Amino acid sequence: MTDVGGSPPVRRLSEWDAAELQPLAAEYGSPLYVLDLERVRQNYRRLEAAFPDADVLYAVKANALGDVLSTLYEEGAGLECASAGEVQRALAAGAPGSEIHYTAVNPPAGDLDWIVDAWAEHPDLTVTAGSVDTIDRLADRGYDGRLCLRVNPGIDAGHHEKVRTGAAAKFGVPAERAVDVLEDAAGRGFDVVGVHAHVGSGVSSEQRDAHREFVARMGDLARDAAGAVGGLEFVDIGGGFGVPYREDEDPLNLESVADATRDALGKVDAALTIEPGRYFVADAGVLLTTVNTVKAARETTVTGVDAGLTTLLRPAMYDAYHPIRNLTADANERGSSRERSPQTVAGPICESGDVFCTARDLPDSERGDRLAIGNAGAYGYEMASQYNTRPRPASVVLDDGDVRLARRRETIADVTRPEREALRSSSADRKTDHDRATDTDNERDR
Ligand SMILES: Cc1ncc(COP(=O)(O)O)c(C=O)c1O
Numbered sequence: 001m002t003d004v005g006g007s008p009p010v011r012r013l014s015e016w017d018a019a020e021l022q023p024l025a026a027e028y029g030s031p032l033y034v035l036d037l038e039r040v041r042q043n044y045r046r047l048e049a050a051f052p053d054a055d056v057l058y059a060v061k062a063n064a065l066g067d068v069l070s071t072l073y074e075e076g077a078g079l080e081c082a083s084a085g086e087v088q089r090a091l092a093a094g095a096p097g098s099e100i101h102y103t104a105v106n107p108p109a110g111d112l113d114w115i116v117d118a119w120a121e122h123p124d125l126t127v128t129a130g131s132v133d134t135i136d137r138l139a140d141r142g143y144d145g146r147l148c149l150r151v152n153p154g155i156d157a158g159h160h161e162k163v164r165t166g167a168a169a170k171f172g173v174p175a176e177r178a179v180d181v182l183e184d185a186a187g188r189g190f191d192v193v194g195v196h197a198h199v200g201s202g203v204s205s206e207q208r209d210a211h212r213e214f215v216a217r218m219g220d221l222a223r224d225a226a227g228a229v230g231g232l233e234f235v236d237i238g239g240g241f242g243v244p245y246r247e248d249e250d251p252l253n254l255e256s257v258a259d260a261t262r263d264a265l266g267k268v269d270a271a272l273t274i275e276p277g278r279y280f281v282a283d284a285g286v287l288l289t290t291v292n293t294v295k296a297a298r299e300t301t302v303t304g305v306d307a308g309l310t311t312l313l314r315p316a317m318y319d320a321y322h323p324i325r326n327l328t329a330d331a332n333e334r335g336s337s338r339e340r341s342p343q344t345v346a347g348p349i350c351e352s353g354d355v356f357c358t359a360r361d362l363p364d365s366e367r368g369d370r371l372a373i374g375n376a377g378a379y380g381y382e383m384a385s386q387y388n389t390r391p392r393p394a395s396v397v398l399d400d401g402d403v404r405l406a407r408r409r410e411t412i413a414d415v416t417r418p419e420r421e422a423l424r425s426s427s428a429d430r431k432t433d434h435d436r437a438t439d440t441d442n443e444r445d446r
C-alpha cells in the first residue's frame, strides 16, 4: 500500500530484514538502537506531500540524533527545539536561525541566557513563549526578536493522558487571554510573528473530531490575533500525528487531517506551520536486545533481556504497546520451528514495571536470542536514563546500504564521571586551601 509521497504509510516490524538486523547486535553490542535514515526521508516526503503549503518543522525531542536532524534539515524541515541544548544541536546540524523555533516551557534561566546570546548571532530565530513570565524574562534580557505565543486551546488528544497537552494547565496562555497578551507584547516592541498550540502526541484517526475542533479554534484565534497585532506570519498547530504501534492498527488518514486543517485555516491570512516529531522517526527505528534468561514463572514464561525501562521507557511510563519480534527465530529458522507461548519480556531494572509486554504470544525464546522491539525511533533513546547505574546504549544508522555507528555506547565510567570530577575538584580545592594555609604559616615562621 503506498500513500501520498510514494512510500508505504507504515513500516511494520515484520517488514525489517531479520538477517540484516540480527548481526548488528553482535557487531555493535546489545542493547542497540538502529535507525534507518531512508525511512526518515520517506516519512518526511509523505507528510510534506499531504501538507504541500505548510512550513514543516521537526520536533527534535522525538529523536535528537545529529544524523536525524541533518537528514530532515536537508529534506527541507526546520527544527522545533524544546531546550537550549536542542537549539545547540539544531545549529550544529547546519540549520540557520531562520529555521529554528525554540519552544520555551517554564524555561530555566540558563536556557534563556543562552538563547538570547544565540539570538545576537542568529537574529531570525523564533522564540515561542507559553506564559507572560517568559515574555517578561526575555524582555529583561534585552530580547525583542521574533516572538510566537503558545496558547492553551482547552481541548486535547493523544495516545495517553500523560501526553495530552492542549488542556493541561502547564502549557500555554489560555486562548481567551491570548489576544491581550499578544497586543501587549507587540506594544513592548517584540516582533510578534505567530500563534502556536500543540494538542497532544499520538493523535489517532479516532480522535479526528477533537483535532478538527482544535484546528477550528486555532483558525478563529489566529484571525483575532492577526487583527489585533496587524498581521501574523504563521499559525503553528504543533505536531501529534499518530503512528500505528500495533500490527493491525491503521495509519492516520493524513489527507483527512490535512483537509480539516485547510478548512479551518483557509480564511486566515497566515502560513500554516506544523511540527511533528514521532511521525518522521517512530517506524524508522528498532531496539535490539538479547535474551539472557528464560524461566517459567507462575502464569507466564519470563524472557529476561538486557534492555530495560532505562533503554525504552514508553511501556513503563504510558503502558505503550511496542511490537516485539524474535530475530534469531526468524532469521535462522524462518520463524517456523519454534513453538509459541505467552511470554513476558522483562528487563534488568529493579522495578516491577520493567516489562516490555506481559504474557504476549511469541515464539519460545532461548538464551542468546536477539529480539527486536519495533517503533523505537521516537522517544526511545531520548527518554533513556542511567538509573541503576546503567550506561545508555549505542545507536547505529542505516543509510542506503551503509551501517554506521552514530553514537557510542556509554560506559560505567561515563555515568560516574561527573561524581568523580566533583570529588577530584573538591579535593583539589581542599588541597589549595591547605597549600594556602601552609604558605601563610611558612611566612609567619620566616
Ligand atoms: C510543542 C510540541 N511540538 C511538537 C511535539 C511533537 O509531538 P509528536 O512527536 O507527537 O509529533 C511536541 C510533543 O508532544 C510538543 O510538545
Ligand SMILES: N[C@@H](CCCC[NH3+])C(=O)O
Pocket: 061, 163, 165, 201, 202, 314, 318, 378, 379
Ligand atoms: N514522550 C511521549 C510523547 C510526548 C511528546 C512531548 N510532548 C511518548 O513517548 O509518547
